[in-house]
Amino acid sequence: MADAHHAAHDDHGHGEHHVHPQSHYVKVWGALMVLFFISVLGPMIGIKIVTLIxxxxxxxxxxxxxxxxxxxxxxxxxxxxxxxxxSLAFMFLFFFAVAPDVMNHEGRNWKNVAAQHAVEAGLAAGDGHGGHGGGHEGGEAPAHEAGEAPAHEGGEH
Amino acid sequence: MAFKPIATTRSATGILTAKLAVWWLLASEVVIFGGVLASYIMHRIGHPEWANYASHTNTMFGAINTMILLTSSLSAVLAHRAAELKDGKQAANLLLATVGGGAAFLCVKSIEWTGEINHGFTITANGFWSFYYTAAGIHGLHVIAGMILMIWVSMSARKNEELHRVELVGIYWHFVDLVWIFLFPLLYIAK
Structure with missing residues (x-):
């Protein structure tokens, strides 16, 4: 792969740079796969913080x-x-501006009743296996179990 | 002379105009996918019962698709490398291999969704499944768009024409991979 190592003049916009050998990208891919397997195995340890990391x-x-x-x-x-x-800044702006109202279902002068009902109904229904006789992915739609938390969780503000 | 007075090879900002356009597109995609994922995260935190619903997603399907997309990103970047070495035929073949990865991804997704829908986990079942199908659905549409673009770019690349487009479509494909890198833990791992 002698040609793989020669510096190529790039007329595509970012000046002169080196064309990496194929093995460079395969190594990166290998590292990505290793990280992927760690992310799949992580939850098996059963410690929440480890799973999050x-x-x-x-x-x-x-x-x-x-x-x-x-x-x-x-x-x-x-x-x-x-x-x-x-772009990222706008995304975070959106998150931090809206999250307090979405993540909480009750504030000083408001209450999101629909969301509270959805949480209660969903938790009461358990993991969804109980009421509809199924194993993994078995059973019916959890809609009714969840109290069908209607899309519009606007509730009463 | 290599100079071609068309927009795709013009560079007014020191960066190829076409590449600038792709990065602008991705900047808008950051807001689109970022908005969906941010909304999902805040709802997920506010709805502890979603953990129960999430327990029904099939990690194996998600894992297979992650491996497929990571591998297709490898073939996309190797296509870019081949294009830089002016090997249009190789670039075209690698782009088509990437398209194959996209097709495999969609096949797995269709099998997965068929099973879930048959079990009643539809987009209207509850908030979790609404987000699940919306986020993965928008992502799937981007996979389809990327496949169409790569087939189109591979046709000119095979004739050693417009080779710079191989990198551009590759950048887009890596972004599609990037979105899945975040969707996978959110929808399949955090249960």
């Missing part, structure tokens, strides 16, 4: 590896970083 911590690591090694964002022009950052 192996599931979401590893997802973040995997995502950053894909962005860096496959999408080559690290060698991209800075303007790209800026508008991706702005």
């Amino acid at each position: 192996t599931a979401f911590g590893i997802a973040i690591v995997k995502a950053s590896m894909v962005v860096k090694y496959f999408m080559h964002l690290d060698v991209e022009k800075r303007i790209v970083h800026y508008f991706l950052a702005i």
